Amino acid sequence: MTQTPPYQVTNPATGAVLETFPFATDAEVESALARAAAAYETWRATPIDERVSVVKRVAALFSERSAELGELITTEMGKSPADAAGEAGFCAEIFGYYADQGPGLLADQPLPGHPGGRIEHLPIGPLLGVMPWNYPYYQVARFAAPNLVAGNTIILKHAENCPTSARAIAQLMADAGVPDGVYVNLFATHEQVATMIADPRVRGVSLTGSERAGTAVAEAAGRHLKKVVLELGGSDPYIVLDTDDVDATAETAWQTRIANMGQACNSNKRMIVMDEVYDDFVAGLVERASAMTPRTDADGYSPMVSRKAAEGLLAQVRDAVDKGATLHVGGELGDHAWFSPAVLTGVTPEMRAWHEELFGPVAVVYKVSTDDEAVELANAVDFGLGGAVWSTDEERATRVAQRLDVGMANVNLPAADGFADVPFGGTKRSGFGRELGPLGIGEFVNQRVFYVQR
Secondary structure, three states: OOOOEEEEEEEEOOEEEEEOOOOOOOOHHHHHHHHHHHHHHOOOOOOHHHOOOOHHHHHHHHHHHHHHHHHHHHHHOOOOHHHHHHHHHHHHHHHHHHHHHHHHHHEEEEEEEEEEEEEEEEEEEOEEEOOOOOOOOOHHHHHHHHHHHHHOEEEEOOOOOHHHHHHHHHHHHHHHHOOOOOOEEOOOOOOHHHHHHHHOOOOOEEEOOOOOOOOHHHHHHHHHOOEEEEEEEOOOEEOOOOOOOHHHHHHHHHHHHHHHHHHHOOOEEEEEHHHHEEEEEHHHHHHHHHHOOOOOOOOOOOOOOHHHHHHHHHHHHHHHHHHOOEEOOOEOOOOOOOEEOOOEEOOOOOHHHHHOOOOOOOOEEEEEEEEHHHHHHOOOEEEEEEEEEEEEHHHHHHHHHHHOOEEEEEEEOOOOOOOOOOEEEEEEEOOOOOOOOHOOOOOOOOEEEEEOOO
8 A cells, every 4th residue: 555645744843734745656657767777878888087077066066055955854854954954064075075086996906816807896777765854865965976976877765754855956966967867856655666676677775764664675675686785773882881071971972862853873872881970971861851942943952753753752761661661851742743852761671662773862871880791781682783882991992892793883982974984884683785985885886807818
């Protein structure tokens, strides 16, 4: 059954439905496939310096239009105006990075010991991107930028609540000189996504989203032997072994947790704190959560993305409290999608909050007494996206971080995710494949061996 409602903008701060867009027709899906396939034959043959020139213009337009682009996603999913404009601006860095570094990353590599052998990096064809709402520009940029440089073409299916930002990206691409069919925005249904994955013209698919969506896409891609990259959920451990300034440590942890209203896959969702600093650390979080008020303009916390998301988070918190956890502050659902930031302790394995991702502004804090206990707790969940370890003893923190079963381990910083040149991705149920950095451009290329006998 086709999902309802159709693509629409619902302001999470007010609940008002502002714009509605129909789903693509099957004829429009076929047109998108045909255009992407035809454009690929020309785009792949376009010299890389010409592709790079176009991508540089994309970067420039993201920078020039960051304020107006930001306004769209503030309305669509509630991001604060400063963060929204900043996200659009960061996309300029991503496109700029691949424009500058892409030719070198895609250059032929010699095959050691074989003078007549080399490894080439060639495009593979039209790709389907299925993107989420929490970072409407950034997630698209890290998929699209390397693949445009590589010579692939893109069909982009955005989240149903992000139609105006999706259209703005498509218009920006066209204004930058991206040829028709090289980047195609499509308001597709879930069933149409499955149809496109099955179509032989589509050579790969990248999804950022939930485990459920990832399972469906991976199943369809596997059935049709398509390459797939999945960036799914996370419940990242944030281990505090010791600190010489508990208040500053709590401040960093709290600001990390409430960034984007906690709606980030690699947010520090499980804070694991040594017993000697635990009480003061929790008190620091509670103090900060208690001081927060809903945003009226630039200050204060933002709404969550939707009433449904806020209600889902409330159910997880209530489940924990009903089973014995302590809710120190917050956790209240206001009008529309407003959810007060919360601090939760005493979470145990029979609670949903132990196993599930809390995709919102709730800090869950655990007390441990040894490094081994911290590592065991950190690795106890099925997610494996990122993790951070904090200590005044860098060697100690490094030893602990090296034991984390994650795709991104960090020492004395929340996450190295503010850089276009640092790869991003996880393990276990957090997905597979990498985006950004030198690894991101290699996911959807044919690493062809070319050998001339000499």
